Amino acid sequence: MRGTLDQVGAWFGFVPNMFTMLASNPTVLDLVMTVQMKASSLLDARTRHTIALAVSEADGCDYFLALHTAGSLKGGMPWRTSSWRGREARSIRSGLR
Structure with missing residues (x-):
């Protein structure tokens, strides 16, 4: 093990x-x-992490969203397209209301 x-x-x-x-x-x-x-x-790593990001976002799971965002960024996905960045922005916007 x-x-x-x-x-x-x-x-x-x-x-x-x-x-x-x-x-x-x-x-x-x-x-x-x-x-x-x-x-x-x-599936290549980028595709696997993209799917995992979508599932994590749909589930609202910050832990896996952060994990797969890190994997995606490590695999070459630009930060501007990462799901974590979008959630962070939404959290900030909702806090401003």
Whole structure:
């Protein structure tokens, strides 16, 4: 299991809390890793992060929005198109009302 978390750390540059939590059930962690590997072979990183950003935005999940924004920026997505930037701007605007 430690090897799996090391692999996750290599992908993201750190081990997201979600994977640490999943490690408490090795079967679930293995399943999630299998899905991740399949997605990696079918879609490039930018596309995967773009999809993840859209889902995170729809779910209203700041944690994953921040995580996938960082991955998208690392993968070359311009800041001006990132979902996190849009949410930050909306939060600021709503606070001004």
